[in-house]
Structures are given as C-alpha cells and as structure tokens.
Amino acid sequence: MYDLNDPHHPDYDTLTEDSMLSLLYSLGDTQCETNAFGMDISSPSYHYWLRDLIKVNKCLKAMARKPAFLDSERLIQSVFFGSDMVRLGSDPLLNMLQTVYTVIVTIFDPQEPMPYRPSPYAESFLWAFQQCAYLHEAGFQIPPTMTRENAEQAVMDLNNRLGAWYEYMTQPSFINQRGRNxxxxxxxxxxxxxxxxxxxxxxxxxxxxxxxxxxxxxxxxxxxxxxxxxxxxxxxxxxxxxxxxxxxxxxxxxxxxxxxxxxxxxxxxxxxxxxxxxxxxxxxxxxxxxxxxxxxxxxxxxxxxxxxxxxxxxxxxxxxxxxxxxxxxxxxxxxxxxxxxxxxxxxxxxxxxxxxSPAPRLPDGPRVGRPRQHPLPNFQPESI
Missing domain, CATH: 3.30.70 (Alpha-Beta Plaits)
Structure with missing residues (x-):
C-alpha cells in the first residue's frame, strides 16, 4: 500500500527498504513491525495503521456514494477446468471489501484494540460485516475453494450484508452520527x-x-x-x-x-x-x-x-x-x-x-473611562 522506495513517498530515504530493515535489525533493540497489509515497515506501526485507517475510511465513503453489488455469475470461477470446486475470482468490489475488512477488524479487535476511534462509516461497516465468515477467511488466510452451492451462498451473504449496510447509512441515526463533527x-x-x-x-x-x-x-x-x-x-x-x-x-x-x-x-x-x-x-x-x-x-x-x-x-x-x-x-x-x-x-x-480559554466576565455596571465613539460590530459565526 505504501512503497517506501517511491521517491515521491513522504518517508522516502536514499537507503533501500531492504537496507533500512537490515540496519534496524542490526540495532538489536529496534523492533520492526508490519502495517495493515503485512508489509515490513521501519516507522512506528501506529503511524502506518492510522494511515491505513484513513485511506480505508475514504474507500468506505466512496463505496457509500455509489452502492454496488457482486455478480455471482461473473465472480464464481472453477479452480481448474473440469473441477467441481470453485472460488470467487478477482473483482474490484470484492477486493475492496477484503481490504477494508482486514484493516478495520484488526484495528478495532475487541481483544487488542488500538487507540483509535471508528468513524461512522467504519462503525457501521463493522456492524454489517464483522461476522462475515468468507471475508474473515479470505482476508486473514487465503480465498477458500468451495462447492458452487457454497460459493453462491457466500456471494448472497456478502450482497445481503452490503444491502444492510447501504440501508443503515440512510437511517436518521447514522446521518446524525455522521454530522457529529x-x-x-x-x-x-x-x-x-x-x-x-x-x-x-x-x-x-x-x-x-x-x-x-x-x-x-x-x-x-x-x-x-x-x-x-x-x-x-x-x-x-x-x-x-x-x-x-x-x-x-x-x-x-x-x-x-x-x-x-x-x-x-x-x-x-x-x-x-x-x-x-x-x-x-x-x-x-x-x-x-x-x-x-x-x-x-x-x-x-x-x-x-x-x-x-x-x-x-x-x-x-x-x-x-x-x-x-x-x-x-x-x-x-x-x-x-x-x-x-x-x-x-x-x-x-x-x-x-x-x-x-474561558471568556472573561463582563464588568458589572457602567464602563470606566471615556465612552467608545463607535458601536461594537455585530458579527455572526459563519456556517460550517
């Protein structure tokens, strides 16, 4: 997700990624960790996790603006010619769901939560997809092979969860939460x-x-x-x-x-x-x-x-x-x-x-000194 060898990357250095990792390992007391996508990183993991969370939140907003569903006929593919076993092929929406699921579920794991606050989009996505068996297996292990019947059930489950998520985001409670900031x-x-x-x-x-x-x-x-x-x-x-x-x-x-x-x-x-x-x-x-x-x-x-x-x-x-x-x-x-x-x-x-800071308490009684020659302008805050 973040290529540290890209000269346009904000953390780009003259050292290659492998050279930097070797240097950090040689220090002994420096711990190298991974970001949301399993990439070795040489900066604090919380910084990269937060970057991932923000990028994922942008993805969720984009998905919410243009609701879409998975097409089972195009998505279900045989493992090899003549096989009875199938798997779900590469698809932009499915790939996005797997990426978002992996990042959000990891960051907001109840057992080891990170010190971040879920946005309304992330919170509603968790509500809809946290118990999704297919995304859990595909995101944290490898995309599973299955029978065609199970594949159709998996796609139906994903589409049902997508529909519930889209519907939830039209409810007054979500709109109210989204407008909190x-x-x-x-x-x-x-x-x-x-x-x-x-x-x-x-x-x-x-x-x-x-x-x-x-x-x-x-x-x-x-x-x-x-x-x-x-x-x-x-x-x-x-x-x-x-x-x-x-x-x-x-x-x-x-x-x-x-x-x-x-x-x-x-x-x-x-x-x-x-x-x-x-x-x-x-x-x-x-x-x-x-x-x-x-x-x-x-x-x-x-x-x-x-x-x-x-x-x-x-x-x-x-x-x-x-x-x-x-x-x-x-x-x-x-x-x-x-x-x-x-x-x-x-x-x-x-x-x-x-x-x-607290506003000063206005003086009681008439002002001391020469009266002001001009009235105090009356400005109102601009709408945000």
Missing part, C-alpha cells in the same frame, strides 16, 4: 466568537498571534498523541508563569493529524493590545519556546503573523481594534477555519482536539 465544529465556533466578543467588551485593542506548532519531518511519525498532548500541556502550563505570556488575555487551540506531519497544533493567542506591540516577534518567541524548550528540539513552528498582510485576504493577525470592521471580519473567518473539527484527529485520539 460538523455540530461540534459549530459549537466550537460559537465559543471562539463568544470569547472574541467578550474580550472586546473588556479591552478596546487586542494583539492577535497565530502560530502553528508541529514536529520535524523526521520526528513527526514517532510522536504519538500522548507525547503531543504532554507537550501542549507543558506549553499551556507556562501561560501563568512565563513572562512571554504576561499580557495574555485568551487563547484557542486545535489538534490536527496529517500523514506527512503527524500531530500538530494550531494556536490562536489574544494579548492586550495596549501592552503588546510587536506581534511578529511575539509569534516567533512562542514558536522558539515550543521548538527548543518544550519539545527539546523535536518541534518546529510556523508564524502566521509574518507577512500576514500579503498572505491573507482578510488579515486577522496583529493589532485589532474593537471597531476595525475589516479585521474583525477576518477574525470571524479565522475562527470558522480554526474550529472545523479535523476528521483525522477525531479518529486518531479519544481525547480533546479543541479548547478555548
């Missing part, structure tokens, strides 16, 4: 929108800093969720003690996972605009804190504040006044992007993938 994203967007409005109700000027915190290409595949979560907790623990965050008013973060990058965080910081001026420098300082101190050199960062004016049509980075309509609109668009639930991360972890 979108609903969570809308709720997250409302929370960020409320945080922004509350901050502007208390402070007339904010300094907005956006930094993407991740890991180097070499380290990314080796960073599991527990490690990434620990690093994020270490960073957040400095918000009340480190001088870099002395004037921090609020924040939001989202966890994402990508095959080439692994786990990474998008952080949005709101500083007091009257106390913090240079947003580009502040973004770089936070990134360097992550890369050097928090992750011990494993981390890298990207400052969205650097050249933000040229990079974004609606620039929300840097200084934003409460009555700056253009930048306030950019903030709302940024909130809509930041709060969309990452489907890969939602499958990769059981824990939290998004968080905001």
């Amino acid at each position: 979108k609903r969570n994203g809308r709720d997250n967007c409302k929370r960020v929108h409320h945080l922004i409005d509350s901050l502007f109700a208390c402070y007339s000027r904010l300094q907005v800093v956006r930094v993407d915190l991740s890991y180097s290409k070499d380290e990314g595949p080796w960073i599991d969720y527990e490690t990434a979560s620990y690093h994020r907790e270490q960073l957040c623990g400095l918000f009340n003690t480190h001088g870099l965050f002395a004037h921090l008013l609020g924040f939001a973060w989202k966890l994402e996972w990508r095959p080439q990058k692994g786990f990474h965080y998008h952080f949005l910081f709101f500083f007091n605009g009257h106390q913090v001026r240079n947003d580009v420098m502040r973004a770089s300082q936070i990134g360097q804190l992550w890369a050097q101190q928090i992750t011990g050199g494993q981390g890298v960062y990207f400052s969205c504040n650097r050249k933000a004016t040229n990079r974004y049509k609606f620039n929300a980075c840097g200084e934003v006044a409460f009555n700056d309509i253009h930048k306030r609109k950019g903030l709302i668009k940024l909130a809509s992007y930041l709060t969309k639930v990452d489907e890969y991360a939602s499958m990769a972890v059981q824990g939290r993938t998004f968080q905001t």
Whole structure:
C-alpha cells in the first residue's frame, strides 16, 4: 500500500527498504513491525495503521456514494477446468471489501484494540460485516475453494450484508452520527466568537498571534498523541508563569493529524493590545519556546503573523481594534477555519482536539473611562 522506495513517498530515504530493515535489525533493540497489509515497515506501526485507517475510511465513503453489488455469475470461477470446486475470482468490489475488512477488524479487535476511534462509516461497516465468515477467511488466510452451492451462498451473504449496510447509512441515526463533527465544529465556533466578543467588551485593542506548532519531518511519525498532548500541556502550563505570556488575555487551540506531519497544533493567542506591540516577534518567541524548550528540539513552528498582510485576504493577525470592521471580519473567518473539527484527529485520539480559554466576565455596571465613539460590530459565526 505504501512503497517506501517511491521517491515521491513522504518517508522516502536514499537507503533501500531492504537496507533500512537490515540496519534496524542490526540495532538489536529496534523492533520492526508490519502495517495493515503485512508489509515490513521501519516507522512506528501506529503511524502506518492510522494511515491505513484513513485511506480505508475514504474507500468506505466512496463505496457509500455509489452502492454496488457482486455478480455471482461473473465472480464464481472453477479452480481448474473440469473441477467441481470453485472460488470467487478477482473483482474490484470484492477486493475492496477484503481490504477494508482486514484493516478495520484488526484495528478495532475487541481483544487488542488500538487507540483509535471508528468513524461512522467504519462503525457501521463493522456492524454489517464483522461476522462475515468468507471475508474473515479470505482476508486473514487465503480465498477458500468451495462447492458452487457454497460459493453462491457466500456471494448472497456478502450482497445481503452490503444491502444492510447501504440501508443503515440512510437511517436518521447514522446521518446524525455522521454530522457529529460538523455540530461540534459549530459549537466550537460559537465559543471562539463568544470569547472574541467578550474580550472586546473588556479591552478596546487586542494583539492577535497565530502560530502553528508541529514536529520535524523526521520526528513527526514517532510522536504519538500522548507525547503531543504532554507537550501542549507543558506549553499551556507556562501561560501563568512565563513572562512571554504576561499580557495574555485568551487563547484557542486545535489538534490536527496529517500523514506527512503527524500531530500538530494550531494556536490562536489574544494579548492586550495596549501592552503588546510587536506581534511578529511575539509569534516567533512562542514558536522558539515550543521548538527548543518544550519539545527539546523535536518541534518546529510556523508564524502566521509574518507577512500576514500579503498572505491573507482578510488579515486577522496583529493589532485589532474593537471597531476595525475589516479585521474583525477576518477574525470571524479565522475562527470558522480554526474550529472545523479535523476528521483525522477525531479518529486518531479519544481525547480533546479543541479548547478555548474561558471568556472573561463582563464588568458589572457602567464602563470606566471615556465612552467608545463607535458601536461594537455585530458579527455572526459563519456556517460550517
């Protein structure tokens, strides 16, 4: 499924696969494992299993969009000419079912479950096919030979399970489950929108800093969720003690996972605009804190504040006044992007993938100081 000798593969190295495996075996304490398709791999198995799970989930979505069934007349073939024994021949849909079954049943084995969360598609596929005797034998051993009568029964069973799966995906319970991420994203967007409005109700000027915190290409595949979560907790623990965050008013973060990058965080910081001026420098300082101190050199960062004016049509980075309509609109668009639930991360972890700081409590009674000359713009979160 993943050819490490392909120069376009993200983990391609100048060493051949055989040379890399020989090197790893020679280290003695390094364990080489296999991915979902039995291929030897030289990176953490959980990283490749997750890649397989994501690819399988895409396959399930494609199958759900175009329902199809197996044709027994074309599929059943004699083992050899004149034989009474037959087997099911190669067929794109059957091959897909075998691959999906093998990956999903292995990952979500009740005896040794991996720390992943099944998507609605994977969960419904398990419901329909987990007890399928033919897929179990063909997927984990070899495609069986059988009598024609048994072959017809096997195809009928597969088609019945396909029909039940297609029907299940039209039910309100599945549709409701499928829309869970979108609903969570809308709720997250409302929370960020409320945080922004509350901050502007208390402070007339904010300094907005956006930094993407991740890991180097070499380290990314080796960073599991527990490690990434620990690093994020270490960073957040400095918000009340480190001088870099002395004037921090609020924040939001989202966890994402990508095959080439692994786990990474998008952080949005709101500083007091009257106390913090240079947003580009502040973004770089936070990134360097992550890369050097928090992750011990494993981390890298990207400052969205650097050249933000040229990079974004609606620039929300840097200084934003409460009555700056253009930048306030950019903030709302940024909130809509930041709060969309990452489907890969939602499958990769059981824990939290998004968080905001509590919104400040609005002051009781009339505001102290000179009245604002312009009303507070009333923006609504964009639909997700």
